[in-house]
Amino acid sequence: MKNFAVIGVGRMGMRHALNLAKGRVAGARLACVCDVSESARKSAQAKTGVKAYADHKAMAGAEKLDAVVIATPHYSHVEIAEFFLEKGVAVLTEKPVSVSVEYAERLNEAAKRSKALFGIMYNQRTNRVYAHVRELVKSGALGTIRRANVTVTDWYRSQFYYDMGGWRASWSGEGGGTLINQCVHQLDVMQWILGMPERVSAVCRTVNRNIDTENDVCANFYYQDFTAVFTASAHEVPGVNMMEIAGDKGLVRAGKFKADIYILAKDEAQINSLSRRDYGNKEDKKYKKYTVRYGLLRLIRDGIYGQQLNILRDFARCLENGGALLAPGEEGINGLALINAVYCANWTKKEVTLPLDGKAYTAMLKEHAAQEKEKGR
């Protein structure tokens, strides 16, 4: 049985702490928690029965820990993760891994030196709909990808939400808005399925909210053979969550809970070469269609305990038995690089080539954080 601690027991950390404390993660037990806020500590202690520390370094000195789960605001992830990785303690960090690729690169170096297990809470990778789409793309079943459209406008957030947490939707507290907090999941899934693009252009806006960061994004991710058009917002009702990927052997239309898949009998090059009609021969355009679903039982279980429990279990399993993580921490940098590139493209009004210059990005981010402070936010 491995000893886990949860650092940051606010909204999300408390969920992780309860999942561990209630024995829902095989091979893991909640040994203690840590939070800088006294009220959070008291609440966590009352709900889980374990000791609560105010400082993660003091906790490390007093407890024999095998793993920590970091669920603090974004800016603190790297420093806390580095501290524990250097001690050989396994780290599962919440997303995003950091606010700048510069810091994420530093953390990846620390992880390499440490050899302790390092994971990230990219829980949407546990959605079997996305896993299936990934398999289709990676296996070549869709052929060469020619188009992708990712629309994520179902993360509605009210002004009340933004006013609740001091660190939210600010450059200094969160390192961005909708993109870094909510859409990091979809950007990770997109790159998990399609890989990383070569270049990025983007426009970000703030619509109907009193915040300094964006809640509306339109970005183009340019790959060698195609462009992925990414649209995200947190002000649209009812909102859409849809990924469409078209290749020359088929089409995927994937929502959060199901994907419709169309696999062509002949690929587009064959259809084109056989065609003796201007719109193509109808009989050559045949396809097989099937549907993949999230699964009702999984949906109910994830609805009750959170999809994050799947990542906790995967992490605990690898800690106990070895094997590859579904969401290795080192891959956290990819989604973050896309986010940094979108912000950079929006600020400079220029296309950004990946990999991004992390140091230059950090300097730009600090400038925006300073401007925000000048405005008294």
Ligand SMILES: NC(=O)c1ccc[n+]([C@@H]2O[C@H](COP(=O)([O-])OP(=O)(O)OC[C@H]3O[C@@H](n4cnc5c(N)ncnc54)[C@H](O)[C@@H]3O)[C@@H](O)[C@H]2O)c1
């Ligand atoms: N995986 C998901 O689906 C998901 C969902 C929501 C939030 N999150 C992530 O979880 C993290 C926390 O978000 P939240 O909504 O729970 O925030 P929150 O503000 O509710 O909780 C953060 C907690 O961390 C504590 N804290 C701050 N600095 C600390 C430090 N140095 N040491 C110890 N405790 C510290 C705060 O006092 C607070 O209790 C963020 O990274 C967020 O993006 C992930």
